[in-house]
Amino acid sequence: MGKESVGITASKKNDFSEWYTQVVLKAELADYAPVKGLIVLRPDGYSIWESLKDTFDKKFAQNGIRNGFLPVLIPESLLGKEKKHFAGFNPEVFWVTHSGENEVGDRLALRPTSETLAYTLYSKWIKSWRDLPLKMNFWNTALRAEIKATKPFLRTSEFLWQEGHTVHSTEKEAKKEVFKILEIYKNTVEEELAIPVVTGKKSEKEKFVGAVFTTTMESIMPDGKALQMGTSHFLGQNFSKPFEVKFADKDNVEHFAWQTSWGVSWRLIGAMIMVHGDDKGLVLPPKVAPTQVVIVPIYNSDEDKKRVLEKSDEIKKQLESKSIRTHIDDRNELSPGYKFNDWEMKGVPLRIEIGPKDISKQKVVLAKRYNKEKTDLGFDEIEKIDLILNEIQTHMLESAREEAKQNTLNISDYTEFKEKIGKGGFFNANWCGKQECEEKIKEETGADIRVIPFDKENKEGKCIYCNEQSTSVPIFARGY
RNA sequence: GGGAACGUAGUCUAGCUUGGUAUGAUACUAGUCUGGGGGACUAGUGAUCGCAGGUUCAAAUCCUGCCGUUCCCA
Structure with missing residues (x-):
């Protein structure tokens, strides 16, 4: 038998994209579906997802979160209630316009995310402070049309994920929830998938449409590109107002509630493949190995x-x-x-x-x-x-940490930044906080602000682009 | 967002320029031998050449449209 025809023929180092696709297909994690941008999970791929799901479910439950299920169709009238949110998702929404031969009255969206639907229900369920907090999670798929480059697990028009939606009576409690979830995400990804992550905030430009702020965890891939591994959003009252999620407080005054939403997807599987795989194929962390x-x-x-x-x-x-x-x-x-x-x-x-x-x-x-x-x-x-299995798990995380460290660079000179960005990596650079600089950097280098690490907020220095007073040291990188 | 390539058995592939009923490997099935890093031999099964039209006596091959996949660049 020809060795060439059976195994992985692309080199991870020299031909990363091709290598990745081959590993996914040949390790039998997934295959292509007959519709553009959609993939089919095979048992080994699904098993890894189930393992992650089990771990998350346990941790969510410990945190008082319960699972529910939402339908896949959302009427246009609901989706459009929060204007910015709708505008953000609209270009990639799949619409159902017919049932059989009949046109439907209100077009139906295949959910790109469920905030609008969940909160319509929440407004019905929540009347009093006694109904709060309401903490639910949903395991489902979301659909976002990918017109161009698709890649198994990383960019597909339908993806498996969980979306959590919580409602709180105070701003403080809601914010606390946002960070608690992010912590669960970080622990799980590092402990189960042996992938180190950096946590922090997204910039205003990169935050979730409709959120007050977005927290995120980002990882660096072996090709030097950044991958967003999960996000946890503080929605403030941005959704509770249009959807009338309100409650009577102890003083009998009606208030709009404070909300969060958060999610991780099967992208995590893609990250695992990229970070740990080699020229012989997949390398699974013991904890999630089927x-x-x-x-x-x-x-x-x-x-x-x-x-x-x-x-x-x-x-x-x-x-x-x-x-x-x-x-x-x-x-x-x-x-x-x-x-x-x-x-x-x-x-x-x-x-x-x-x-x-x-x-x-x-x-x-x-x-x-x-x-x-x-x-x-x-x-x-x-x-x-x-x-021995535990040792392997530990070593895999350690060596991934080492690799991530070597791909992270402190940088203060913009010329040097432009030179080095081509090779990829995480770049710690001072930033003045102005969106204008962020956009210019994106335009000139292809790199954007992936995350502003929590310990790098309010750092003094000079903005790498405009040289003015800096407010933080974000990680810049080209992303997936 | 811009560009390039590709689609022929489960998989990889020859044939296409110059139209004449598809090549080889591997996999699969059966048997014999073999077995410590992708085994050998023998015999067999498997393809309406991505889909839909068109040109033609005749289309994998030429033309049009669609679908799907991959890679590169921003």
Whole structure:
């Protein structure tokens, strides 16, 4: 068999885009749907999403947030209630204009996001301060037409996500919620996906349309571009006013409520692929890997086969008793070498090779995916595998942090900035806070303000563009 | 937003310039051997050449439209 035709043929370093697409398709995470910009999730891809969903659900629940479900169709009259919000989304809205042969009266939008729908309901449900806070989350898909370049997980016209919508009686409490959610996002992405993130605020220009302010977490990808990993918005009363989300307070005075909305999408899967993958394919962080350990039995005679499979099964049971997701690759028709490459392409964190030679020595061969290390592991050490998986998880985050650090640069000279932006990276640069400078920089370099880190607000210095008094040190980068 | 390329079996691909019923590999099925890093041999299955029109005795090939995919640049 031609090695070229089966594995990943593009190099991550030299041909990043092509490499990414190949990994998604060949590792069988997703495939293209017959409609432009839409993808289909295959079991391994969906399993990773389910794993993230489970983690988020637990954390949301601990924070008093409950799940609900909203319909996909939103009447135009509702969507248009908050003018700026509508204008922001309108270009990419899919419209339903017919039911069968009949035209519908009020056009129906396939939700680009659900604020307008959720808050219509919220205004019905909320009457008193006793009804607050109202904290709900929705797992669904959103639809935003992507006219041009689409890429699996990163830019698709329909994407899986969760959108949370909370309502509070005070501004302070709502703001606290915004930051609490962002913290949950950050922890989850770093702990589960082993991707380091920078948290902070979006600039006025980049904030969510309709929000008072937007907090965000951003990560740097190996090609030097920034990826927005999730956002948590403080909506203030911008939506509660048009949608009349109001409540009678303890003093019997009616107030408009304070709101938040927040979301992460399957983009996180795209980030995971980019950050950890290599030229052999996907590399999965153990915590989200659908299969954590794959056992490849090796044998020739029927007698050996029986012994090896029996031992494999024993190891599998031992691992499963510790909740380690284990698979035995007993496909008879394939050679061990083929299987090794196959599972490496799919990114399974640990591989156990076991043959007659190993059994006689009371050990197996253990191969780690993320650093390609191969060692012997005695039968009596099998129980340590959960610790090894944890170690891998930790190391993956550490090395991703190291890489991110090397791609982050402090910069104060605009000429130098323009020279270096081509290679990508995060650039910490002083900014005066004026949108004009932000726009000029975008125009001249293609880089925008990804995030103003929380610890970099109110920093003195000189704006990299206009040299005037700076107000903060945002991260500039070219983004996805 | 601007530009370029591409679409032929599950996958990759030859053929297209100069129209004549599609090449090869791999995968798949069966068998024998093999088995510690992408195995070998033998025999078989699998394609209305992206879709819809048009030109023609005849279209994968020429023309038009549509759909889809990829890459590069802002």
